[in-house]
Amino acid sequence: MENCIFCKIVAGEIPCYKIFENEKILAFLDINPAVPGHVLVIPKKHFTDIFEIDDQYLQELIVVAKRIAEKMKTNFDAGGVNLFQSNGENAEQTVFHFHLHLLPRKGNDRINFSELLVNAEKIDNMKLEEIKKILGE
Ligand SMILES: [Zn+2]
Numbered sequence: 001m002e003n004c005i006f007c008k009i010v011a012g013e014i015p016c017y018k019i020f021e022n023e024k025i026l027a028f029l030d031i032n033p034a035v036p037g038h039v040l041v042i043p044k045k046h047f048t049d050i051f052e053i054d055d056q057y058l059q060e061l062i063v064v065a066k067r068i069a070e071k072m073k074t075n076f077d078a079g080g081v082n083l084f085q086s087n088g089e090n091a092e093q094t095v096f097h098f099h100l101h102l103l104p105r106k107g108n109d110r111i112n113f114s115e116l117l118v119n120a121e122k123i124d125n126m127k128l129e130e131i132k133k134i135l136g137e
Contacts, residue, residue: 010042017029027065080104
């Protein structure tokens with residue numbers, strides 16, 4: 001897609017620090033990393049977000065992410081790895097080409113995902129039941 005920075009990386013118009021590539025998937029280092037070793041895994045085909053991505057691509061992509069996470073753990077001394085992914089402006093997506101973030105965590109970094117949960121709001125059982133009906137099968 002025109003003017004998509006990730007499509008330009010796929011096309012080789014913008015260089016990247018490539019970690020993995022096959023026919024469908026590309027993984028590369030984020031040049032503005034949250035932590036050293038921050039990797040982005042993307043489908044080579046342009047899909048905006050989780051709502052658009054083809055199931056087959058998503059399945060292949062998550063397996064590639066798993067392999068990279070394993071390498072982060074065994075070869076990069078990461079005690080843990082976070083995977084996260086944003087969809088839509090309200091979710092703070094900034095590049096509108098599906099991408100999955102992998103963050104190798106070594107402790108003592110400045111990331112604090114647990115803050116999300118510490119600041120979680122209490123919700124009553126009726127509301128939980130209502131949401132379950134909407135989101136459940
Ligand atoms: Zn794109």
